[in-house]
Amino acid sequence: MSEQLVPTPGQTIGPFYGFALPYAGGENLVDRTHPNAVRLHGTVYDGHGDPVPDSMLEIWQADAEGNVSQEPGSLIRDGYTFTGFGRVAVDNVGHYDFTTVNPGASEPGKAPFIAMTVFARGLLNRLFTRIYLPEDTQALANDPVLSALPEDRRSTLIAAREADGSLRFDIRLQGDGETVFLSYPNHRADS
Amino acid sequence: MAEPVVSSDAAANSQAEISADMREISRQYAESGVVETQPRIDYAPYRSSILRHPTKDLHHADPETIELWAPAFGQRDVHALEADLTIQGGGEPIGERMTVKGRVLDGNGRPVRNQLVEIWQANAAGRYIHKRDQHPAPIDPNFTGVGRCLTGDDGSYSFTTIKPGPYPWKNHHNAWRPAHIHFSLFGTDFTQRMITQMYFPGDPLFDLDPIYQAIVDPKARERLVATYDHDTSEHEWSLGYTWDIVLTGAHRTPTEEDSDV
Numbered sequence: 001m002s003e004q005l006v007p008t009p010g011q012t013i014g015p016f017y018g019f020a021l022p023y024a025g026g027e028n029l030v031d032r033t034h035p036n037a038v039r040l041h042g043t044v045y046d047g048h049g050d051p052v053p054d055s056m057l058e059i060w061q062a063d064a065e066g067n068v069s070q071e072p073g074s075l076i077r078d079g080y081t082f083t084g085f086g087r088v089a090v091d092n093v094g095h096y097d098f099t100t101v102n103p104g105a106s107e108p109g110k111a112p113f114i115a116m117t118v119f120a121r122g123l124l125n126r127l128f129t130r131i132y133l134p135e136d137t138q139a140l141a142n143d144p145v146l147s148a149l150p151e152d153r154r155s156t157l158i159a160a161r162e163a164d165g166s167l168r169f170d171i172r173l174q175g176d177g178e179t180v181f182l183s184y185p186n187h188r189a190d191s
Numbered sequence: 192m193a194e195p196v197v198s199s200d201a202a203a204n205s206q207a208e209i210s211a212d213m214r215e216i217s218r219q220y221a222e223s224g225v226v227e228t229q230p231r232i233d234y235a236p237y238r239s240s241i242l243r244h245p246t247k248d249l250h251h252a253d254p255e256t257i258e259l260w261a262p263a264f265g266q267r268d269v270h271a272l273e274a275d276l277t278i279q280g281g282g283e284p285i286g287e288r289m290t291v292k293g294r295v296l297d298g299n300g301r302p303v304r305n306q307l308v309e310i311w312q313a314n315a316a317g318r319y320i321h322k323r324d325q326h327p328a329p330i331d332p333n334f335t336g337v338g339r340c341l342t343g344d345d346g347s348y349s350f351t352t353i354k355p356g357p358y359p360w361k362n363h364h365n366a367w368r369p370a371h372i373h374f375s376l377f378g379t380d381f382t383q384r385m386i387t388q389m390y391f392p393g394d395p396l397f398d399l400d401p402i403y404q405a406i407v408d409p410k411a412r413e414r415l416v417a418t419y420d421h422d423t424s425e426h427e428w429s430l431g432y433t434w435d436i437v438l439t440g441a442h443r444t445p446t447e448e449d450s451d452v
Contacts, residue, residue: 072265
């Protein structure tokens, strides 16, 4: 079973996914009335600093206790089960909103983060990034991904906590403040 | 050199100019001796990629906890009939009925079991149900072009649909996309997430298309082309294609319990 196969190439999501991939309730990992509901929002920008109006984002995260859900029901939500997955198409001004909870640390002392995948017309393959919570500065300082980055790049992965408790996370595909995008060990063979 | 056009809606260049740029990139790739298997994300002949690709190297990360798992989808999420795109309207959609089937495997050859596959496509006339699609070709009231299924225990998927038509776009003057079906795939960990496009064998538009040619390696490009399979065709009913999809390797060895939801 250790046969190594060459991965199939990716391609852009293109402009016409809107009728197919986004779905009702995709952006709500929990209901807004959930006692620990948190708004996660931001804007996707291109290399000129202009909003990208045809991007789709997915998040995948642990629950507030740091547990990974393996429950189905992300596409047809029952309003009670935390599945950990969300999908949203940005609006006409490149802005997105998710309603979720702050992920808990998966292990004591680990910096909690939300995994994100970015798709867009014009983006020939998906991009991966992480959205770290800003609070546990000690854990952030010890994080292996963050600590390998220079300060100006590191900050692109850490969400800002707004006065009302919302998390703000902008995505800059290119240029000033370009978001750090990740590759994982098993991607390396592919380019 | 003139400032490059950064919109794929500008139709500013000729096909000859775009083709010359693509040939030059292919020539440089052939000389490099490096083997690439994924598309370039920086591929200027696809105009809207110019301002939308990161210019800094991807940062190497070892996947941790959440990244070692993928969301689980089940019968709750997907109805079995969603794999047949020809029965979603009040009548038969127009066009060439076809099936496409294959397997979703990870980079180690393991089947990706009970996982979500989503597809979307233009109708037989090359028109999407999307307000952004202004191509003056007919909408088919009996065809949405959207389907979903869950893979079987052997990673298998199958869709019944109508063969999509090629359609024009404005990347350059007289630009046409080869006929394709978009596929969205999940693996057993989140790092395997991918979206791609499946093409049809022998399409005369391949050499002209900057999205397909952004995969600069000819063998890698061919991995997106389905195979006509006569055994998959059905007597007096439909034509059959097969296409297997290989995701990148899983970072966590999936167990029997995975996706048994």
